[in-house]
Amino acid sequence: MSRPSIAHIDLDALRHNYRLARNIHGGRALAVMKANAYGHGAGPCALALEGIADGFAVAFLEEAVALREAGIRSPILVLEGVFAGQDIATLELLDLWTVVHHEEQLRMIELHEGVPRIGVWLKADSGMGRAGFALQEMPAAHARLLASGKVTEVTLMTHFARADEPDHSATLHQITAFDAATSTLQGDRSLCNSAGVLGWPRACRDWARPGIMLYGADPMPAANSSLRPVMTLESQVFATRWLQTGEPLGYGATFVATRPTRVGLVAIGYADGYPRVAPNGTPVAVDGHATRLVGRVSMDMLTVDLSDLPATGIGSRVELWGAQVGVNDVARRVGTVSYELLCNVKRVPLAYRDGAASE
Ligand SMILES: *Cc1c(COP(=O)(O)O)cnc(C)c1O
Secondary structure, three states, X not given: OOOOOEEEEEHHHHHHHHHHHHHXXXXXXXXXXXXXXXXXXXXXXXHHHOOOOOEEEEOOHHHHHHHHHOOOOOOXXXXXXXXXXOHHHHHHHOOOEEEEOOHHHHHHHHHOOOOOOEEEEEEEEOOOOOOOEEHHHHHHHHHHHHHHOOEEEEEEEEOOOOOOOOOOOHHHHHHHHHHHHHOOOOOOEEOOOHHHHHHOHHHOOOEEOOOHHHHOOOOOOXXXXXXXXXXXXXXXXXXXXXXXXXXXXXXXXXXXXXXXXXXXXXXXXXXXXXXXXXXXXXXXXXOOEEEEEOOOOOXXXXXXXXXXXXXXXXXXXXXXXXXXXXXXXXHHHHOXXXXXXXXXXXXXXXXXXXXXXXX
């Protein structure tokens, strides 16, 4: 009865990638689990890393609450920090760490009643121009946090805008500016996202914050690390048909056969998170053979070229991305990044494989 579309999640690969990130960086590493672990399922992924990871990071408080409810006892950092003063009580109650990146959040901590014991990560804007205190404000913000009597410790952090561009000087400028502005301040340092870990050894300090690399998608252009893909998004061919030369296919007739073309209909579409904007020629694999998307992706199905794969047919396995079809390759065709493709996956069941659990 059930539709043969599924995202397999390889928890052994997730653990492998976490260990790789931590080893490359040195020090400790928070596994970034925001956006439902980049579409991989935050609860099961965090549980697979519990006891291995030094801690976790999520975007906002509700995501942290969900991890605590799933049974995660390790430290959890809330990367966007709180939105209202009363959220501080939740931080205390659930023993969460929070980022403080602007004056309003600093004041919420100062004005909080009682004697909370909150771990704070004070964020500097070293060149991204988005969240974070201006570099010259860092010493004063740091002093106010310590003077508030409400924090257990202050970790100093910043975030890179262009760490996935190894030949661009922006990251080096960010590192140098951050170091200069914080040189007199006590506390651990955390600079690296995945691209920082993979491309910028100088930025590796006390704590890394790897996200995308945990899921096996290398953000660097060379993508030469030994990361293992965690998600395999797959479906099946449920019908086939021949198009004669000149016949159009699908909405908008974005593909017209230039030779007799055997088309496979596949039971997955943009409502499942496969991007509608994927053009003709986007790579897919059918029963392990590389072929291509043809025609426009619909809500519930898409179409692939089976002309050169006579052994394939109804029931053939179609990989949209995973071990064989790189999610980075699909993202490049689509004009986006692996992050967006992965965290958009929905409607398909997530099926976990865990070698460690079945031993
Ligand atoms: C999302 C996020 C990360 C992880 O980034 P990746 O590029 O996925 O490794 C690290 N730090 C902060 C502040 C983030 O928001």
